Amino acid sequence: MAVWALGLNHTTAPLDLRGRFAFALDQLAPTLHSLRSSFGAQRHPDVEAAIISTCNRTEIYCAANNAALEHTVGWLAESGGVSPSLLRSHAYTLENDQAARHAFRVASGLDSMVLGEAQILGQMKDAVRAAESAGSLGSTLNQLFQRSFAVAKEVRTATEIGAHSISMAAASVRLASQLFEDLKQTRVLFVGAGEMIDLAATHFAARSPKAMVIANRTLERGEKLASRFGGEAMRLADLPARLAEFDIVVSCTASTLPLIGLGAVERALKQRKHRPMFMVDLAVPRDIEPEVRALSDVYLYTVDDLAQVVQQGQAQRQAAVAQAEVIIDAGVQSFMHWLGQRGTVPLIQQLNAQTDAWRSAELARAKKLLAKGEDLDTVLEALSRGLTQKMLHGAMAELHAGDAASREQTAQTIARLFLRKER
Structure with missing residues (x-):
């Protein structure tokens, strides 16, 4: 799963250009529908999307199996009536850990014109609710934003990032x-x-x-x-x-x-x-x-x-910024670990389905034997032997396949998976 972000803000784009990409809260749902439909079901199915639009920034966050930054740039440029090259010159594009870090910094007020201001957090929550209502949020972006809110809360609780801020x-x-x-x-x-x-x-x-x-x-x-x-x-x-x-x-x-x-x-x-x-x-x-x-x-x-x-009073808050960045770093690492685990979910689902099928087959076989009057211990022995043979069949076949180097690698993997207690 890939996560990416495209945005422009008060530090990268002039006011009039930002105005071309400003979306009112009630415009977010149709805009999100337009964005998602632009990807096309064949090339990028089930793209998750959320848009944050304030007076200082417009940012698009997406998640899908494969990143599609160039397409996102093209869509936003067209929606604002400018060329993709002009948009790129005033925008930033971020992927995976950098996208997560940016979201966490925005939620914590570290990327705001008013360092440490709290209003952006409410605006982000409004954007997430809008994406959820539009059906475009998805589990990956929901996790990203919920973690960004948690990080922001910790930053505001553990540091003085909001002290002396001028709204x-x-x-x-x-x-x-x-x-x-x-x-x-x-x-x-x-x-x-x-x-x-x-x-x-x-x-x-x-x-x-x-x-x-x-x-x-x-x-x-x-x-x-x-x-x-x-x-x-x-x-x-x-x-x-x-x-x-x-x-x-x-x-x-x-x-x-x-x-x-x-x-x-x-x-x-x-x-x-x-x-x-x-x-x-x-x-x-x-x-x-x-x-x-x-x-x-x-x-x-x-x-x-x-x-x-x-920006007055900025110097007094620099120590708090350093503390906040440490909290954000930990949050990014945690999110990326979670995102990495998401890649194994389909395999885990396949394994569970396969083992359930084996278990059902052996259980049905055992019930038939019991109905015929077979001895209980004999049936249980056959049941357990049938299950273990099915579970080990693939591993045994791999041990006898391929060249010596691949067999050695397979042997190490099988030992690590099945002989952990003996190691």
């Missing part, structure tokens, strides 16, 4: 406080109602801004989140008309196209008499058109722009 949400607050002297006098708009917006709203709420508003496509979901912070909810369709009200805008939705365009921001700035606006686009693909950055009264940050801020 994207916290970094947004930090940057906003550098622009506005007192965040209590600001009005904050959050676009979306997902996990990232929830985190951002929590951090901003701690600074007690003048107003907090959640704009969401589904008003009910927006109201539910807004009620937690004593805020207001509004429909996404009302955003252009009300944009000028807000000093700070934080956006993170699953939209495939920008929700806030250059024209809308220009009109808002005019209404604000060019008072500055602080904008954070945490979405991949972008929620805010990149041209907005050129406006003189707008301070626009994307997930990639926040990298330098969130």
